Amino acid sequence: MSAETHQPLSPTTGEPMTTIARRAKAGLWTLIVMDVSGTLALIISYTYLWSLNVNGGWAPPGASLTDAQTNAVPAKSSATFAADWPFWAIFGIVVLATIAMWFGYREGKRGNHAGLIVGAGAALLISIGGLVAQWMQISTFPFGAGNGAYASAVLLLCASNIFHFLMLIFLLTGIFNRARKGLINKSVYFQAQLMSYWMVWICIAFLLGALCTTFLQVSPNTDPAIFGTFQQQQ
Amino acid sequence: MSTATATANVFGSEVPQPAQHGQPGGIMRRLNFVTGLIGGLALATIAGVVTNILTPSGASTATFAPAAPDYVYLAVLLGWVIGFMAGMGAFVGPIRWLLGRDITHADAEYLAGKDLGWKRYWKFTTDHKVVGVQYLIMVMIILGFGGLLAMLIRTELGVTWAEVFSPSFYNSIIGTHGIAMIIGMIIVVMGPIANFIVPIMIGARDMAFPRLNALSLWLLVAATPCLISSLFQGGVQDGWSVYQPLASQGPPGMLGYQMTIIVFAFSTGVASVNLMVTTLTMRAKGMTWSRTPILVYGVFAAALMGLYAFPFYQYSQILAMSDRIFNTSFFDPLEGGSVWLYENLFWLLGHPEVYVIIIPSAAVLMEILPVFYRKPLFSFNFAVAGIVGVVALSGLVWAHHMYMTGWAPAVNYPFMLSTEMISIPVGFLVLVAIGTMWRGVVWTRLPVMAIYAVIFNKMIGGVTGIYLSDVPVDQYMHGSMFVVAHFHYMLMGAGLFGAMGGVAFYFSKMTGRMLDERAGSIGLWTAFVGFQITFGSMFVAGLQGQPRRVLQFDSLFNISNWISTIGAYIIGIGMLIFLGAIISSWMYGEKATSNPFGSKSLEWQTPTPVPLENFAVLPVVTEKPYDYGVPDPYQKELAAVDGDFDTQKVGSQS
Numbered sequence: 054m055s056a057e058t059h060q061p062l063s064p065t066t067g068e069p070m071t072t073i074a075r076r077a078k079a080g081l082w083t084l085i086v087m088d089v090s091g092t093l094a095l096i097i098s099y100t101y102l103w104s105l106n107v108n109g110g111w112a113p114p115g116a117s118l119t120d121a122q123t124n125a126v127p128a129k130s131s132a133t134f135a136a137d138w139p140f141w142a143i144f145g146i147v148v149l150a151t152i153a154m155w156f157g158y159r160e161g162k163r164g165n166h167a168g169l170i171v172g173a174g175a176a177l178l179i180s181i182g183g184l185v186a187q188w189m190q191i192s193t194f195p196f197g198a199g200n201g202a203y204a205s206a207v208l209l210l211c212a213s214n215i216f217h218f219l220m221l222i223f224l225l226t227g228i229f230n231r232a233r234k235g236l237i238n239k240s241v242y243f244q245a246q247l248m249s250y251w252m253v254w255i256c257i258a259f260l261l262g263a264l265c266t267t268f269l270q271v272s273p274n275t276d277p278a279i280f281g282t283f284q285q286q287q
Numbered sequence: 288m289s290t291a292t293a294t295a296n297v298f299g300s301e302v303p304q305p306a307q308h309g310q311p312g313g314i315m316r317r318l319n320f321v322t323g324l325i326g327g328l329a330l331a332t333i334a335g336v337v338t339n340i341l342t343p344s345g346a347s348t349a350t351f352a353p354a355a356p357d358y359v360y361l362a363v364l365l366g367w368v369i370g371f372m373a374g375m376g377a378f379v380g381p382i383r384w385l386l387g388r389d390i391t392h393a394d395a396e397y398l399a400g401k402d403l404g405w406k407r408y409w410k411f412t413t414d415h416k417v418v419g420v421q422y423l424i425m426v427m428i429i430l431g432f433g434g435l436l437a438m439l440i441r442t443e444l445g446v447t448w449a450e451v452f453s454p455s456f457y458n459s460i461i462g463t464h465g466i467a468m469i470i471g472m473i474i475v476v477m478g479p480i481a482n483f484i485v486p487i488m489i490g491a492r493d494m495a496f497p498r499l500n501a502l503s504l505w506l507l508v509a510a511t512p513c514l515i516s517s518l519f520q521g522g523v524q525d526g527w528s529v530y531q532p533l534a535s536q537g538p539p540g541m542l543g544y545q546m547t548i549i550v551f552a553f554s555t556g557v558a559s560v561n562l563m564v565t566t567l568t569m570r571a572k573g574m575t576w577s578r579t580p581i582l583v584y585g586v587f588a589a590a591l592m593g594l595y596a597f598p599f600y601q602y603s604q605i606l607a608m609s610d611r612i613f614n615t616s617f618f619d620p621l622e623g624g625s626v627w628l629y630e631n632l633f634w635l636l637g638h639p640e641v642y643v644i645i646i647p648s649a650a651v652l653m654e655i656l657p658v659f660y661r662k663p664l665f666s667f668n669f670a671v672a673g674i675v676g677v678v679a680l681s682g683l684v685w686a687h688h689m690y691m692t693g694w695a696p697a698v699n700y701p702f703m704l705s706t707e708m709i710s711i712p713v714g715f716l717v718l719v720a721i722g723t724m725w726r727g728v729v730w731t732r733l734p735v736m737a738i739y740a741v742i743f744n745k746m747i748g749g750v751t752g753i754y755l756s757d758v759p760v761d762q763y764m765h766g767s768m769f770v771v772a773h774f775h776y777m778l779m780g781a782g783l784f785g786a787m788g789g790v791a792f793y794f795s796k797m798t799g800r801m802l803d804e805r806a807g808s809i810g811l812w813t814a815f816v817g818f819q820i821t822f823g824s825m826f827v828a829g830l831q832g833q834p835r836r837v838l839q840f841d842s843l844f845n846i847s848n849w850i851s852t853i854g855a856y857i858i859g860i861g862m863l864i865f866l867g868a869i870i871s872s873w874m875y876g877e878k879a880t881s882n883p884f885g886s887k888s889l890e891w892q893t894p895t896p897v898p899l900e901n902f903a904v905l906p907v908v909t910e911k912p913y914d915y916g917v918p919d920p921y922q923k924e925l926a927a928v929d930g931d932f933d934t935q936k937v938g939s940q941s
Contacts, residue, residue: 062300062302062303063297064295064297064302064303064305064389064390064391064392065297065390065391065394065395066297066298066492066493067297067298067300067392072568076495076564076568076569079495079563079564079567079568080495080496080560080561080564083559083560083563083564083594084560086595087556087594087595087597087598088598090594090595090596090598091598091601091602093598094599094601094632095602097631098602098606098617098632101625101628101631102617102623102625102628105625106623107620107623107624108620108621108622108623109623110616110620110621110622110623110624111623112623197614198609198613198614198615199349199615199616201616201622201623202616202617202622202624203623204615204616205609205615205616205622205624206617208613208615209605209606209609223381223385227384227385227387230385230387231384231387234387236389
């Protein structure tokens with residue numbers, strides 16, 4: 054600790070940790086911009102294919118739709134839309150983990166080190182639970198990857214969730230371990246703070262996915278473009 | 288072994304240190320490019336063999352092709368990238384963070400390459416100057432590879448009386464040339480110059496996140512073999528834009544392209560984060576936005592465009608790979624997919640990428656002009672407005688590439704308007720350049736010659752671009768050699784010649800040697816002449832109606848193709864001369880002084896070679912960067928505050 058300023062200093066650069074924190078915060082915002090673009094690419098893909106319903110191939114083949122909604126393309130299997138509630142359940146899990154992390158961060162900032170460790174640990178355990186739940190949801194979908202555009206879009210959204218869960222688990226393990234070792238404390242808590250911010254964005258990403266999969270199921274396009282005759286002649 | 292160190296002297300402050308585990312650097316002392324190669328090759332081999340064993344015999348893809356080559360090739364690519372990065376030590380930092388084993392100042396100095404000599408260029412070195420030089424070498428390799436393919440293309444098109452390559456191989460070299468050159472051009476300024484120069488230019492000791500800096504470079508190194516290997520797996524046969532559904536039906540080589548883009552986009556993303564945060568948070572005291580050099584604006588703008596646009600490109604390839612491997616149907620119309628979705632995602636990057644290439648090149652030129660004309664940059668605010676305008680409009684022009692696809696004809700005209708509008712801020716930049724030159728007393732050195740070449744090329748590329756942005760003209764010209772000539776004038780004529788000027792300008796600071804400007808000038812002008820011959824003739828072929836990406840064509844186009852091929856060889860000779868000047872100067876050139884061109888910006892006030900920490904004491908900026916005619920804006924203040932940088936001994940490295 055510098056005798057002049059009494060601020061914690063970075064062991065590698067000698068700068069005040071507040072400077073390092075400001076830099077890391079800017080880095081986090083830019084990383085969020087990058088992840089927002091990636092997530093938007095998936096959301097755009099989902100809504101684009103949903104709105105077009107090309108060849109009447111949006112819905113899984115066994116979904117109970119009217120002829121007009123499918124443009125009379127015959128069903129090939131009994132696959133249907135996915136149930137709504139698991140998306141919201143997984144979203145709820147992420148929100149819970151985020152609340153736990155925020156609790157930990159706030160407690161750590163106030164000097165309650167045990168609270169920080171408990172919050173980060175709880176967030177970690179909840180996130181692991183979320184990963185398991187996400188995996189279970191994917192493995193019990195009533196459709197496979199080859200069952201049309203809806204199935205493709207939903208599976209990729211879920212894959213994105215898994216990617217986010219894996220990142221969360223890695224980062225939360227680090228936060229928990231570092232808090233346990235006293236490397237995150239009342240004086241230097243920016244990593245916990247940034248983790249909390251990051252998790253808010255993750256909640257938004259999961260929310261966007263859940264909104265799509267819940268409210269944008271049946272395509273509004275009842276007169277879709279038909280390309281080729283291969284499918285209709287089956 | 289754990290030897291706790293109480294404190295370390297870090298730039299004059301006694302700073303408490305975490306426990307030192309072993310020697311500084313830890314396991315990173317044992318990791319380098321060779322271990323990266325071994326790790327990559329070993330994991331690629333294991334992944335390929337295991338996948339081959341696990342793939343059921345007779346498995347087929349959605350297009351009824353055998354699945355095993357796809358699965359095995361993808362496993363090999365993944366194994367290569369992960370194994371190479373692990374072997375380089377890319378995962379050591381995150382694991383140490385996870386375990387709570389923070390690095391010490393001694394660790395950081397080792398990682399930055401202190402006292403490692405030439406070996407630091409073969410390691411996961413964090414020093415921005417080393418990364419800049421590594422990028423310079425990678426750029427030369429990638430552009431050299433792409434240039435070689437260009438020679439093959441022109442050979443095929445010039446030999447009108449015979450077929451030199453098979454049509455599928457010709458298609459492969461077209462696609463691979465395209466993406467190799469795009470990658471090379473994206474990093475040609477953002478890699479070497481931005482990494483080496485920008486931190487010094489803003490008065491910082493390093494980038495904001497040094498490990499991310501090394502990560503971005505070595506990800507690029509990992510991605511390059513993926514692209515080259517695709518040539519041996521059937522190649523990229525659908526042009527650099529790899530439109531669906533052709534790409535999904537193509538050979539396994541497509542997976543090499545997709546893996547390259549996924550890894551490269553990640554590399555670009557972390558590089559963008561680093562450059563933006565460095566600019567935002569690490570500018571020297573007193574360096575307000577009005578005192579920030581224009582190159583920093585250009586680099587920041589390109590990083591911002593890359594940050595928001597590259598993920599779309601990355602995801603377009605992830606979805607395409609998913610269609611191929613997991614049988615999803617994002618781009619398969621029979622199953623509800625849409626090829627227009629691919630085109631939208633692709634071009635959401637595809638056009639901002641043009642500005643990611645051009646803006647930093649233009650900014651370098653605006654950095655050069657005041658130095659050699661000894662005048663302030665004409666209308667600094669206008670230049671900034673031009674850059675801001677380009678960034679603002681860059682995300683609103685993508686669909687001008689899709690006029691002829693049949694997608695949403697109603698939006699063609701709004702996109703035509705936005706495309707024409709973007710020529711206004713681009714025009715600002717040209718006007719600033721010309722305004723700076725106006726009535727100046729020029730000191731004609733190689734960087735200035737590059738500016739003349741760029742202005743000429745940009746004028747032709749820009750004007751033909753305005754034609755092509757018009758829907759009626761595009762309906763006639765689309766898919767013709769006219770388009771090929773146009774974008775080469777922009778990307779190569781403006782982007783690459785600008786980057787050559789930038790390299791010529793900063794060569795002495797980066798290498799410690801003076802560039803042989805005589806040989807460099809001969810190379811530059813030879814390439815320039817060849818360029819006009821090649822692409823001027825290509826304009827003619829396009830106006831006559833020659834389609835692009837076509838191996839065989841009517842004899843009507845023979846003459847223009849012969850001329851283009853002769854021009855291409857001249858470009859090749861010019862580039863080889865320029866490359867030879869770089870290599871020979873780097874090895875045997877005259878030793879450079881710290882500020883051979885008498886520039887006033889901060890990067891030239893450091894000694895050459897630049898010491899590890901850039902500045903013994905961080906500078907304070909009190910003047911604008913282009914106040915030529917005002918005596919010594921920096922030296923005056925810095926000498927008073929910190930002493931003379933040129934004469935300070937601050938532990939420079941050879």
